[in-house]
Amino acid sequence: MEYWILFGVFTGLMVIGTPIAFCLGIASFATIVYLGRPAIVVFQQLNSGVSAFSLLAIPFFIFAGDLMMRGGIAARIISFAGSLIGHVRGGLGQVNIAASTLFGGISGSAVAEAAAVGGIMIPQMKARGYGADYAVNVTSMAALIALLLPPSHNMIIYSLSGGGNISIADLFTAGIIPGLLLAAALSVTAYIVAVRRGYPTEPFPGFRKAGYFFLVSIPGLMLIVIIFGGVRSGIFTATESSCIAVLYALLVTLLVYRSLGWDEFIHSVLGAVRTTAMVLFIIGAAASFGWIMAYLKVATILTAGMAAISSDPLLVLLMINVVLLLLGTFMDMGPLIIITTPIFLPMVKTFGVDPVHFGVIMILNLGIGLNTPPLGPVQFVAAAVGKITVMEAMKSIWPFYGAGLVVLGLVTYIPALSLWLPALFRG
Amino acid sequence: MPISRVLGQLSNAVLYLAGIGLVVMTGIVAYQVFMRFVINASPAWTEAGSIMLMTWFIFLGAAVGVRENFHMGFDVLLYVLPPSAKPWLRAISDLCVFGFAFGMVFFGGELVIRYWSTRIPVLGLPTAFTYFPIVISGVLMCLFSLERLLMRAAGEPVDDVPTDPTITEA
Amino acid sequence: QTVLRSSDTHPDGYPTVEAVKAFGALLSTKTDGRYSVEVFHSAQLGEEKDTIEQTQFGVLDLNRISIGAFGTQVPEATVTQLPYIFRSADHFHSVLDGPIGEEILAAFDKVDVVALAFYDGGARSFYNSGKPINSPADLAGMKLRVMQSDIFVDMVAALGGNATPMPYGEVYSGIQTGVIDGAENNYPSYDTAGHAEVAKFYSLDEHLMVPEVLVISKVVWDGLTPEDQVLFREAAKESVAKQREFWAAKEVQSKAAVEALGATINEVDKKPFIDAMGPVYEKYVTDPALKDLVARIQATEG
Numbered sequence A: 001m002e003y004w005i006l007f008g009v010f011t012g013l014m015v016i017g018t019p020i021a022f023c024l025g026i027a028s029f030a031t032i033v034y035l036g037r038p039a040i041v042v043f044q045q046l047n048s049g050v051s052a053f054s055l056l057a058i059p060f061f062i063f064a065g066d067l068m069m070r071g072g073i074a075a076r077i078i079s080f081a082g083s084l085i086g087h088v089r090g091g092l093g094q095v096n097i098a099a100s101t102l103f104g105g106i107s108g109s110a111v112a113e114a115a116a117v118g119g120i121m122i123p124q125m126k127a128r129g130y131g132a133d134y135a136v137n138v139t140s141m142a143a144l145i146a147l148l149l150p151p152s153h154n155m156i157i158y159s160l161s162g163g164g165n166i167s168i169a170d171l172f173t174a175g176i177i178p179g180l181l182l183a184a185a186l187s188v189t190a191y192i193v194a195v196r197r198g199y200p201t202e203p204f205p206g207f208r209k210a211g212y213f214f215l216v217s218i219p220g221l222m223l224i225v226i227i228f229g230g231v232r233s234g235i236f237t238a239t240e241s242s243c244i245a246v247l248y249a250l251l252v253t254l255l256v257y258r259s260l261g262w263d264e265f266i267h268s269v270l271g272a273v274r275t276t277a278m279v280l281f282i283i284g285a286a287a288s289f290g291w292i293m294a295y296l297k298v299a300t301i302l303t304a305g306m307a308a309i310s311s312d313p314l315l316v317l318l319m320i321n322v323v324l325l326l327l328g329t330f331m332d333m334g335p336l337i338i339i340t341t342p343i344f345l346p347m348v349k350t351f352g353v354d355p356v357h358f359g360v361i362m363i364l365n366l367g368i369g370l371n372t373p374p375l376g377p378v379q380f381v382a383a384a385v386g387k388i389t390v391m392e393a394m395k396s397i398w399p400f401y402g403a404g405l406v407v408l409g410l411v412t413y414i415p416a417l418s419l420w421l422p423a424l425f426r427g
Numbered sequence B: 001m002p003i004s005r006v007l008g009q010l011s012n013a014v015l016y017l018a019g020i021g022l023v024v025m026t027g028i029v030a031y032q033v034f035m036r037f038v039i040n041a042s043p044a045w046t047e048a049g050s051i052m053l054m055t056w057f058i059f060l061g062a063a064v065g066v067r068e069n070f071h072m073g074f075d076v077l078l079y080v081l082p083p084s085a086k087p088w089l090r091a092i093s094d095l096c097v098f099g100f101a102f103g104m105v106f107f108g109g110e111l112v113i114r115y116w117s118t119r120i121p122v123l124g125l126p127t128a129f130t131y132f133p134i135v136i137s138g139v140l141m142c143l144f145s146l147e148r149l150l151m152r153a154a155g156e157p158v159d160d161v162p163t164d165p166t167i168t169e170a
Numbered sequence C: 001q002t003v004l005r006s007s008d009t010h011p012d013g014y015p016t017v018e019a020v021k022a023f024g025a026l027l028s029t030k031t032d033g034r035y036s037v038e039v040f041h042s043a044q045l046g047e048e049k050d051t052i053e054q055t056q057f058g059v060l061d062l063n064r065i066s067i068g069a070f071g072t073q074v075p076e077a078t079v080t081q082l083p084y085i086f087r088s089a090d091h092f093h094s095v096l097d098g099p100i101g102e103e104i105l106a107a108f109d110k111v112d113v114v115a116l117a118f119y120d121g122g123a124r125s126f127y128n129s130g131k132p133i134n135s136p137a138d139l140a141g142m143k144l145r146v147m148q149s150d151i152f153v154d155m156v157a158a159l160g161g162n163a164t165p166m167p168y169g170e171v172y173s174g175i176q177t178g179v180i181d182g183a184e185n186n187y188p189s190y191d192t193a194g195h196a197e198v199a200k201f202y203s204l205d206e207h208l209m210v211p212e213v214l215v216i217s218k219v220v221w222d223g224l225t226p227e228d229q230v231l232f233r234e235a236a237k238e239s240v241a242k243q244r245e246f247w248a249a250k251e252v253q254s255k256a257a258v259e260a261l262g263a264t265i266n267e268v269d270k271k272p273f274i275d276a277m278g279p280v281y282e283k284y285v286t287d288p289a290l291k292d293l294v295a296r297i298q299a300t301e302g
């Protein structure tokens, strides 16, 4: 009965549109009251769920991403990418993906990336005769690269949801090859579609111009070097690097580019506070929900159920991937990581799957879910920028979904894609 | 309604306070890195201090979210029900928010009282300080959800306000 | 038939987890199956600070915690967290098995839990990536991660090291990249967290022997009959012997494991470390009752 109350109240409130944090909190409260145990634990967990130092990376990376978008760092990176590969067939699609890859190396937010890269690329692409649907789909899928390449606050959420002992540095490193693989798969897909649709090429701007674009984008691109170099050389930790990203973004936009005004700074701060409060309030409520799940041993029961269906790790991973893709259609990434990690991670561990590997699978899988209606925030942003409806975008997104799923399959069944690089760094 | 204007100002003041929290937190973590790497004398309080500050601005920000309506939800049922059902569903949601917020005040208050005399290690502040934001946030959420319920009942278009575009999750 | 829920921050198979399971089995036998215990290991129900509160609320029935997690809430127990308060494992056992142990257990009443027994937590020593530590001078300027505990921070400061705050989950990569030089812990944790892979020097300065304690919620305790309370205490006392066996076996196993990973272990002359602890004792042993307790512990044979 208590299981029905926990999941029933949660689902019931969710379908009527109650904010997800309150669905989680109220379902936990109702269950503990039914069990006749002290309900105070729900509010204790609401608080302790947000009391972890690693969570600081979320406000910081969100803040930094917003500063880089408003302060023109993203725009300069796009110009540089354009001068490099614009002359390929369907060149602006390739530019879009290259810019997303570079920006993905300094930002962990796919929504921020879709807004930053899409905001500049989509209007340009439409003006040069590219279909708006093509521009939107390339943007929304390429934005997912940011989730896999470091920094990635979603990987931090995963590490914490998995009990806090999964190395964040390893997770960051593990995402690099899958992220580049996704970029390559999208690049090939975008090229094929561009050729079939007869999209144009861009003239090469010449080495002088390309060199100039490179020079002005260096201060922004340096952030990749600073974050990665700083963490790897022991100046600061992965969590602290998020704070360094904020300081660096401020330094570049205030002193180097001189592109950030006082008003924009305040907007950035308040925007970061709103987003962080929303995300972390869900994380707090999910901690209450997770506590009740642990108390009721939900994960143990589910694992036993899944194991009864199959004990073949390949099949279990396939089942988990399908479940996550389905859940990802109507739920957002952060809450899904928080809710499903405590269930699935112990399960896959018993089948010998490395937690770091599973983290990469989960991030990529749920990332694809950011582009699937009814709830696809990245797709919504891209479609809004491209001034088309989600339905119009859906008509031609299938080849890009295909590319994403192929990469997901490769990442799922070839653990080395995720695990080789971290092992290399560990020496 | 004048009361609504007061609540709007309150909400804004709380949001700015939370923003100051984020900026100060940036300073604390930067100070931690500086003191450890450059001076080689790590302050012991920075980890606990920044976490404390974060819980404060999260709970304050979450309360603002109730008024600005930026908490994320999924209207699955609205796809199948007629539009006239929307205000009713929203009213139920607001009641739920009010109820949970009331729990935050009540049980958060109990936590504050229970842990008034124990200390947070290294920081030295009463443990109650970590639970205090729940109570304040709960009070604000009660006010803001009640405001929405009353405004809706009075026929104000509280459900049509677009979500703030600066929200960027994922 | 009542199933009591107990929490442990350590993974399944760890000596404390197994000891509480053994306690449950003994309890079940003594009460003809009326009471049994289920252990939620690996911090499934929260970190120690959280689960202590949960035991106080009465939502958790039992809890196995490190005394360090109580901070300075129980002054009598704080004494056991003082560096070098125990001279050896034998001294540690004879103090805690005797009247002083009973006195400290009883002191937990004021924080709404009933303490049933002390378990072993081993001796904690420093480990780092650079060099063997032989004297406090070797700690000068070394960045060492310690738990968020005032005594630990003050102890490292008194030895001339740089006590550095860091979440436990980041310690491995922190040592690997050089953000910190090392940390401190007992053999089993040094082994299971994999820290021996990156911090090869384990120096047996044995600065702390912090007892683990098995507590039961006051809410649950007050609901037991006096006869059952006696059975609970008996079962807890009997589980102590088992826990010490588990612990000794685990230490031997962990020592072998870290040596296989290439860890260099060195013995340390503790005298200069003990001599450096003056300021720590001055700060935490202030009132006469505590001074008396410290003196009695130091006077205990063993």
Ligand code: NA
Pocket (backbone or CB within 6 Å): A104, A105, A106, A107, A108, A109, A145, A146, A147, A148, A149, A150, A151, A152
């Ligand atoms: Na990224």
Ligand code: NA
Pocket (backbone or CB within 6 Å): A328, A329, A330, A331, A368, A369, A370, A371, A372, A373, A374, A375, A376, A377
């Ligand atoms: Na979706």
